[in-house]
Amino acid sequence: xxxxTAFSLERRLFVFAAPGAMAAATIILLALxxxxxxxxxxxxxxxxxxxxxxxxxxxxxxxxxxxxxIEADGEAPSPYDARPMSLQLPAVLPPAPLADFxxxxxxxxxxxxxxxxxxxPADLFNEYEFDNPTPLSIGAIDLTFxxxxxxxxxxxxxxxxxxxxxxxxxxxxxIALQAGHVRSSVWERLLIxxxxxxxxxxITTALVAAAPTPVADVGARLAHFFxxxxxxxxxxxxxxxxxxxxxxxxxxxxTVASALFAAWAVFVFAVPAVGGALxxxxxxxxxxxxxxxxxxxxxVAAVRETAELTAGFLADHxxxxxxxxxxxxxxxxxxxxxxxxxxxxxxxxxxFEASRARxxxxxxxxxxxxxxxxxxxxxxxxxxxxxARAMAFQRxxxxxxxxxxxxxxxxxVAKQRISLEAFDAIPRFQFQDRSLPDILAxxxxxxxxxxxxxGGLIHFARKRLAAPLERLL
Amino acid sequence: MISVIAxxxxxxxxxxxxxxxxxxxxxxxxxxxxxxxxQRMATFDRERAAAEAIDREVWDGQGARNPHSAAHFARYAxxxxxxxxxxxxxxxxxxxxxxWMEAHNQNPAVFRRAEDLGDAGRFADLSPAWTLQxxxxxxxxxxxxxxxxxxxxxxxxxxxxxxxxxxxxLLVGKFAGxxxxxAAIVAPALIIGLLAASGAASPDASTxxxxxxxxxxxxxxxxxxxxxxxxxLAAEKRTALIALxxxxxxxFVLLPRLAAGLAVTLxxxxxxxxxxNDLSEASSAYYTNDAVKEQLKRDTLAEYGAxxxxxLPFNYGGYTLQWSEEYSHPLFEAFYxxxxxTASRQEGVIAMASLVSPxxxxxxxxxxxxxxxxxxxxxxxxxxxxxxxxxxxxxxDDLTNNGKAPGYTNDETLWREIADFKHAPPRFADLSxxxxxxxxxxxxxAVGGVAFAAFALGRAQEEIAK
Numbered sequence: 006x007x008x009x010t011a012f013s014l015e016r017r018l019f020v021f022a023a024p025g026a027m028a029a030a031t032i033i034l035l036a037l038x039x040x041x042x043x044x045x046x047x048x049x050x051x052x053x054x055x056x057x058x059x060x061x062x063x064x065x066x067x068x069x070x071x072x073x074x075i076e077a078d079g080e081a082p083s084p085y086d087a088r089p090m091s092l093q094l095p096a097v098l099p100p101a102p103l104a105d106f107x108x109x110x111x112x113x114x115x116x117x118x119x120x121x122x123x124x125x126p127a128d129l130f131n132e133y134e135f136d137n138p139t140p141l142s143i144g145a146i147d148l149t150f151x152x153x154x155x156x157x158x159x160x161x162x163x164x165x166x167x168x169x170x171x172x173x174x175x176x177x178x179x180i181a182l183q184a185g186h187v188r189s190s191v192w193e194r195l196l197i198x199x200x201x202x203x204x205x206x207x208i209t210t211a212l213v214a215a216a217p218t219p220v221a222d223v224g225a226r227l228a229h230f231f232x233x234x235x236x237x238x239x240x241x242x243x244x245x246x247x248x249x250x251x252x253x254x255x256x257x258x259x260t261v262a263s264a265l266f267a268a269w270a271v272f273v274f275a276v277p278a279v280g281g282a283l284x285x286x287x288x289x290x291x292x293x294x295x296x297x298x299x300x301x302x303x304x305v306a307a308v309r310e311t312a313e314l315t316a317g318f319l320a321d322h323x324x325x326x327x328x329x330x331x332x333x334x335x336x337x338x339x340x341x342x343x344x345x346x347x348x349x350x351x352x353x354x355x356x357f358e359a360s361r362a363r364x365x366x367x368x369x370x371x372x373x374x375x376x377x378x379x380x381x382x383x384x385x386x387x388x389x390x391x392x393a394r395a396m397a398f399q400r401x402x403x404x405x406x407x408x409x410x411x412x413x414x415x416x417x418v419a420k421q422r423i424s425l426e427a428f429d430a431i432p433r434f435q436f437q438d439r440s441l442p443d444i445l446a447x448x449x450x451x452x453x454x455x456x457x458x459x460g461g462l463i464h465f466a467r468k469r470l471a472a473p474l475e476r477l478l
Numbered sequence: 479m480i481s482v483i484a485x486x487x488x489x490x491x492x493x494x495x496x497x498x499x500x501x502x503x504x505x506x507x508x509x510x511x512x513x514x515x516x517q518r519m520a521t522f523d524r525e526r527a528a529a530e531a532i533d534r535e536v537w538d539g540q541g542a543r544n545p546h547s548a549a550h551f552a553r554y555a556x557x558x559x560x561x562x563x564x565x566x567x568x569x570x571x572x573x574x575x576x577x578w579m580e581a582h583n584q585n586p587a588v589f590r591r592a593e594d595l596g597d598a599g600r601f602a603d604l605s606p607a608w609t610l611q612x613x614x615x616x617x618x619x620x621x622x623x624x625x626x627x628x629x630x631x632x633x634x635x636x637x638x639x640x641x642x643x644x645x646x647x648l649l650v651g652k653f654a655g656x657x658x659x660x661a662a663i664v665a666p667a668l669i670i671g672l673l674a675a676s677g678a679a680s681p682d683a684s685t686x687x688x689x690x691x692x693x694x695x696x697x698x699x700x701x702x703x704x705x706x707x708x709x710x711l712a713a714e715k716r717t718a719l720i721a722l723x724x725x726x727x728x729x730f731v732l733l734p735r736l737a738a739g740l741a742v743t744l745x746x747x748x749x750x751x752x753x754x755n756d757l758s759e760a761s762s763a764y765y766t767n768d769a770v771k772e773q774l775k776r777d778t779l780a781e782y783g784a785x786x787x788x789x790l791p792f793n794y795g796g797y798t799l800q801w802s803e804e805y806s807h808p809l810f811e812a813f814y815x816x817x818x819x820t821a822s823r824q825e826g827v828i829a830m831a832s833l834v835s836p837x838x839x840x841x842x843x844x845x846x847x848x849x850x851x852x853x854x855x856x857x858x859x860x861x862x863x864x865x866x867x868x869x870x871x872x873x874x875d876d877l878t879n880n881g882k883a884p885g886y887t888n889d890e891t892l893w894r895e896i897a898d899f900k901h902a903p904p905r906f907a908d909l910s911x912x913x914x915x916x917x918x919x920x921x922x923x924a925v926g927g928v929a930f931a932a933f934a935l936g937r938a939q940e941e942i943a944k
Contacts, residue, residue: 053749294529
């Protein structure tokens with residue numbers, strides 16, 4: 006059978022027939038609906054973050070103007086004006102260039118924080134847990150989910166009977182009689198069917214990626230998209246290998262379908278579920294409640310040791326008994342309370358980091374048991390929805406808080422203001438995102454494994470296809 | 479005749495290697511899920527008990543302080559996790575575990591466990607309920623797809639029909655056989671799951687357990703009916719298999735996520751930054767409204783016939799603190815009321831989707847019966863807010879009545895009077911109205927599943943007769 010004949014057959018059986026049209030339409034529709042939902046979520050975040058940053062930037066400008074006036078006049082109109090404890094720097098985790106392609110952990114973690122002397126690392130992120138837990142627990146659908154979970158199923162449904170169906174209908178013998186072998190016909194037909202499916206997906210996602218976005222510059226977005234698509238196609242290659250191998254090794258079409266579907270269920274659901282559970286069981290996260298207790302113990306200890314009782318009251322309501330001396334006093338006591346809470350909770354935060362690192366390490370090993378897990382982690386990471394990015398933001402915001410705390414600390418405790426020069430030297434928070442090469446380098450080993458796996462499966466299937474016809478048919 | 483068919487069907491399962499391996503996998507998954515859930519619950523209980531004890535100790539030991547400073551330091555409410563969460567954790571990992579009962583603020587619950595877990599992806603959360611809701615239907619489809627289609631392919635269905643066996647007897651026999659086969663796996667799994675969750679302190683634990691057994695039974699009847707019906711309609715085994723796998727993929731994998739995504743896209747929850755600002759505005763509503771402050775001062779002075787606040791027989795500062803609290807109460811109610819309304823609209827979309835995805839109806843009902851859904855979480859939030867208002871008033875009243883002298887403080891005597899937060903989860907009967915729709919949908923699925931199987935078998939026999 007020549008390539009032209011194979012294409013002609015597939016044109017009638019799949020490409021321009023109901024199965025192919027249905028598969029392509031399903032993919033396009035799902036991808037578009039999902040992309041729309043992803044874009045709506047990103048737009049909402051971008052808008053809210055812009056308003057947040059603008060509000061705090063205006064506050065900072067006002068603060069600076071007040072300090073400039075105090076330095077110029079030599080006296081403060083109010084004891085509260087331009088106090089270093091009143092500095093509030095906005096910290097924002099901007100949506101990643103391809104944020105609409107993968108939700109990952111992004112819907113669970115904070116994306117903004119206010120860096121201020123009033124906060125300590127333990128309570129820097131607060132009041133962000135407003136989302137309805139019901140849809141959160143069900144999980145989001147995104148383009149990564151479609152690529153990882155649904156595309157293999159559509160591939161299986163479209164291709165499981167390429168050889169077995171022909172065997173059952175007697176068509177395989179006819180082809181073998183004409184061509185002397187079935188190798189090229191099977192390969193070409195598998196490639197045509199899956200090519201149509203992946204072309205529909207690639208074109209739709211490319212259009213989504215190329216559409217105007219408020220997130221990042223088009224160049225960065227497209228670079229991330231091409232990497233994302235390459236990984237998705239590589240993952241598709243693994244499944245192509247699985248389908249080809251099952252098709253040549255198993256005789257009956259229902260056996261081929263059952264085996265492939267069972268493999269899908271194991272790779273997509275069972276291994277991640279068991280892996281996640283195993284990681285949690287072996288390296289459970291430290292108690293958040295114990296963390297809270299340490300923070301509160303630290304606050305109480307600091308208040309008891311450093312603050313006068315009246316200043317303690319003023320800490321909450323300075324407007325009730327205002328005096329120039331009292332205000333800096335309560336600023337200092339709160340500053341010191343946060344330092345104490347910081348000191349006490351740092352080991353707990355470190356324990357969280359350590360247990361998370363151990364879980365991630367275990368999952369990094371377990372992922373080799375599931376191509377779906379590798380693809381999901383790599384695709385989510387390229388799209389910027391991974392846990393590592395959310396954690397990086399939290400770490401950077403805490404570092405920024407620590408830096409601010411160091412800069413204003415002496416002035417706060419000495420009950421003074423900082424200079425305009427010192428204020429201008431305070432760096433504004435800017436999230437340092439990983440570069441695309443860094444992300445790909447972090448996933449290099451599992452991606453190489455996928456390449457080898459896809460290559461190995463395809464090679465083995467081709468070898469089996471070269472077997473004598475009586476064994477194949 | 480029915481019992482003969484059922485026995486024959488069941489024996490067939492026991493001789494089937496695929497059935498036995500799938501059954502072993504299901505059981506292993508279930509035992510693993512139950513063990514993990516039981517371990518989690520024990521950890522939850524231990525951590526909560528420790529945190530409650532420390533919160534009391536820290537509160538009592540905070541030293542002499544102005545009562546309003548203490549109200550800002552405040553106490554925490556820790557959410558009790560029902561024992562049945564070991565069976566179905568519901569939204570437990572996605573809703574906060576602790577709530578800060580701070581003066582001026584009705585905070586959301588914090589510390590969502592899902593934030594602390596690793597990055598194995600969120601395709602599956604291993605629990606007994608998840609295993610029964612998602613893995614068990616697939617297991618059923620894989621063992622039942624050949625029930626009729628296989629016999630039809632082998633020609634034995636024609637022989638059975640020719641021997642005069644009625645379609646009703648055949649259906650009931652097949653159903654009973656399949657039921658025995660499924661029960662052999664699912665029933666131990668369900669029992670293991672419920673045992674892991676037993677020892678329930680909840681007064682209506684038995685009602686909830688019976689409800690869970692009924693809900694899951696209806697679910698499996700529906701799934702079994704669909705599997706047998708499709709198998710009876712399909713001309714070939716592979717068609718039945720592909721159709722059932724397609725149904726599972728669409729109804730159990732795709733639709734739940736699509737529905738959840740659609741729900742939040744159609745009815746978005748405002749961004750957390752916006753909500754934080756709104757909450758802050760509600761919290762400081764009194765202090766940012768000079769007209770209201772002035773009016774309160776005028777009215778209070780007039781009521782007590784005083785010229786200035788220092789002449790009042792109580793601490794005006796403490797009085798305004800309590801007044802500002804009460805001024806914010808309706809604003810908090812409106813804030814959380816709007817959030818709840820959005821959540822209900824989102825869940826309405828998911829409920830609509832449950833008309834084509836039975837797992838969504840069961841998911842909602844199972845979490846409700848286990849006491850782990852949003853409604854139970856909201857009951858905790860409501861109870862914590864009631865307690866917050868009580869303790870803040872207690873502290874503000876002390877300041878108002880006793881704090882006339884500057885620098886007033888109180889000590890452990892007052893702190894000890896502040897009660898611990900105790901929350902008994904609502905009785906299922908009190909919330910049952912919220913689950914009627916899901917229960918009806920599930921019941922409809924069970925009836926529909928059996929009717930579909932009967933129709934399909936009747937049609938298959940008609941075709942054979944022709």
